[in-house]
Structure formats: C-alpha cells, structure tokens
Amino acid sequence: MVTLRRRTTVVTGEPEPKLEEKRPCDDLTILSDDSDDSDDSSSDSAVKQLRGRWELASVLNFLNVFGPLVSDKLKLTAEEIEMGLIKSDTNNAQLHIALLKGIPPVNKSLDDANAWITVLCKKLAPWWPWIAEGEIPVTASKGEEISEYQELDPTTRLKFLKALCELRVQQDDARSYIQENTKEGDCDSHFRKRKLGGDGKKTSYWFDGNDIQGYRLYREVNEISKSAKARKNACSDKSGFCWEIEATNLDEFQRVARELLSSKASSLAATGEMIETEAIPIVEKYHKKKERAMKKKIKQERVVSVNFSRLIRATRACRNRIPASYTYDEYDKMIDDAVEEAEESDRDDEEGKEQESASLGSNNSSEGNKMKSTEDEAPEISNEDLKENEKIKEEAEPKEEFTAKNRLRQRLTRNSALC
Secondary structure, rough: EEEEEEEEOOOOOOOOOOOOOOOOOOOOEEEEEOOHHHHHHHHHHHHHHHHHHHHHHHHHHHHHHHHHOOOOOOOHHHHHHHHHHOOOOHHHHHHHHHHHHHOOOOOOOOOOHHHHHHHHHHHHHHHHHHHHHOOOOOOOOOHHHHHHHHHHOHHHHHHHHHHHHHHOOOOOHHHHHHHOOOOOOHHHHHOOOOOOOOOOOOOOEEEEEEOOOEEEEEEEOOOOOHHHHOOOOOEEEEOOEEEEEOOOHHHHHHHHHHHHOOOOOOHHHHHHHHHHHHHHHHHHHHHHHHHHHHHHHHHHHHHHHHHHHHHOOOOOOOOOOOOOOOHHHHHHHHHHHHHHHHHHHHHHHHHHHHHHHHHHOOOOHHHHHOOOOOHHHHOOOOHHHHHHHHHHHHHHHHHHHHHHHHHHHHHHHHHHOOO
C-alpha cells in the first residue's frame, strides 16, 4: 500500500518567503507500507514452522511411496505442498480430493468448489481418535466448516492432511499394493526408510524424496536440547523428540556434509561421508535435470514472444484456383464467353489488317491497274458459278465456328480436370 499525505504548514509572524514554481507533486510526501515484506516474512515463518513438524515428513514420505496409487496426474513438489497448506490454494484442494477419492464411498460433489472440506470433516470425524490425538478441530456444521477450515493455522491443516493419509493407507487397495511390492523384494528400499547415520545416541539423519517432490535431509533429535529451544523448533513434549529439515537444495546438502565431515565425532564424520557419497550425487542429478527443464521452458517462451513481436508481412500472391462446377448452364456460359473473347480478338486482328491495307493502297495503285487489265482480258464468269461459290462460303463458315467451339470446349475440360 502507498498512501499520500499533504504537508502541514506552520503559521508564524515572519513574512513568508517567495516560493518557486510548484510542480504537481511538490506538496505530497510518499509513505511506503511494508505490507509485502510482512507477508513474505509471515510466509517464511510459517514454512519454518511446518518444516519443524514430523507430520510433514510423514506426509511427503506417504506421497513418495503411494503416489502412483493416489493419482498418476497429481505431481506436486514439496514446496507446493507447503504453500498449499499455508494459503489453502488449489494445490491443497487437489491433493485432498485425490486422497478422498480413494476412500469409499466416494462423494459426487467432491469436484465442486470447497465441497471437499465438508467431505473431509465427515470422513475424519468417526476415525479421528484412532488416527490422531485430541479432538478434531473442525466438524461438519451446515457449511460453517468451510470458513473455519480457511481460518486454521498451517500446522492444524497439516494434522488434517496427516490423518487423511493415515485413513487412506488403511484401505484395501493400499494393502494389496504393499503386498504386491513386497513379493518383488522391494520392501526394504521402498516402504522402509533407513537412516544415513547419526551420533548413535540422540541425533539421527534421514534422506528421502523423489524426482517429483525433490530431495530433503531430515534431522531427528530424541531429546529436547538447548540448541533446539533456541531455534524455537516445534517439539512434542509427550514423545520427547524434535524434528527439523536440514537441507532442501544442493548448497544446503553440501554445507551439512562439510559440517559433519569436520566434526570430531567419528560417527558424525561417517554420516557426512554417507551424505557426500550417496545423497549429494542424487541431488546433483535432480538439480541438473531441473535446470535443463527451466532453460527449455525459457527458450520456448522466448520463441513464442519473438513470433508475436514480429511484424506481419504480406506474402507472395499465390495462384487462385477456380472452383470446379459441373452444371451444364455454367459450362455453356463459360464456352460462350470464351467464343466471344476469341471473336473479339479476331475482329481486332481484321481491323488491324484493314488499316495496314489502307496504308499500302497508294503503293499498290499501279499494281491494281495491271490487275484490271488482266481481268478485262479474262473470260466472264456466269451467274451460276457465282451462286455456287456463295453457297460454299456459307456452308464453310458455320463449320469453322463449330470447330472453334469444339477446340475451346476441349481446352476448358482439360483446365477443369487439372484444377
């Protein structure tokens, strides 16, 4: 938020000094509000609070093991799950809906807006004493549970999600999924996690994750220590242990490995060596894959932006094909038009020849006189011969036109066949 406040002037007995020309914003002072910074700090504190809960590690491990059973299409990273619990966004809704669809009977209104919250409360209410501690925070009460769930803190939403995962793993398909995988001899590596190491007394280190969620290093402390109190980690007084996330990216993994390798305790140094030899290569491979995907995405976005920014230029005109029509009227009309065009061209040629003959008439006058003398000397032609010549000319003219029409028709049929 940015607020504008007008300056106040103090009245004194001294004469006011001459003021310079004012600009439009001279009388206004800008007071900046740190609401964005406060939102970021609150989200960071909420993330730290969630990462100090063992329930988050349990939920991530459940999704890592039973992800194909829950949903093949749902691919959320650990950071997206954390922000979903903090902001209660669409990712959080999709995760809960996917888990609820695996618990029969399936409600038809799950895909409606915020209807999954009501279904969640109804499903967990009878099972809450067996899958969680204390009383259920929210119960179904005529739609009021939706607003109550939205007002919950992220850790309470995490408890709801953890209880839902506990209820989902008790279904028949989850049990058969476990039995099928144990027959293949994958129980130790897939369903049962082994710790990387620790000091052998209080502290243990666990490594878990996959290429979809990402990889994380967890630190478990069996007793509440002073250092844990100083960092204000979420601890359970009943169980007497603390849980926190030590590393979420490659730099943090390398930092933890260096710290443990420099430790004087041989057990912690061995744990640092295990992190360096077993965990860090997997994390490096994951981060390289992630960087390649990001570069590919940026490259595609640049190509799209360049294509949109280019000016639209006029392309070369292509030959327009005449649509073929097979009606007799249009076909005859095309032939008649073609014949008229041919006749007009013939007339133009005749007119040109007449003009040329008129210009050459003066030169051929002498030749004409000679021809007249020869005609006088030639024998006279009878009227019958003239009539026969005229009939022959009349009979020949329509034949020429008919042959011209046939030629034009053949040309047009060839052109239409080519089109």
